[in-house]
Amino acid sequence: MTSLLPAPDTGSDICCAPITKDAMSEENAILLAGKFKAIGDPTRLRLLSLIAAHEGGEACVCDLNEPVALSQPTVSHHLKVLVDAGLLTRSKRGTWSFYALVPGALDSLAAVLDTPAS
């Protein structure tokens, strides 16, 4: 968290307090666990990474299925899980949907895992 900019608004449903600060509420744990579960899959982690590293920070299924060696329907399914978890945006242009990281979404998850400096 080295940015001096205010944290992007990622919705009031996510509390950014580090996991180690206070015992987490059940409601908050359910919301956060859904996001961690979405990235708890090697293919989805690689897709996030490929999209972030792609030119302009966005990519379509047609850019992604070859690097992960999976069919387009399978890749589309994984991308939908990441969109539903609030980690990717999807925008349709012409024949293809283009996917990009939701600004601040991964940083919010990182903040939850940050432990206080010793």
Add this chain to the structure above:
Amino acid sequence: MTSLLPAPDTGSDICCAPITKDAMSEENAILLAGKFKAIGDPTRLRLLSLIAAHEGGEACVCDLNEPVALSQPTVSHHLKVLVDAGLLTRSKRGTWSFYALVPGALDSLAAVLDTPAS
């Protein structure tokens, strides 16, 4: 990551490069996904949080089953998943096993999710 201390050695199997820096290797994605999957569960997130917030940063099953309203065997199962994922240590003293966060393990995962400051 505000600590000036060197990052604890969490094993050479985990690469701390942010997910957004380069396309992630398949091997690294498998290792990291296993850790994210372990915390992709509301009960396990709450257990991590309860242990971190507990006196001395450690707790036994007997301290944890009541706050999460689950039986001791169920809590023990979840704790085992977190130990196996390299996120908790277990040390047996007398009748009980005590659990504590592996130093630096959550920070390593946070580092993977950190996106470069804009």
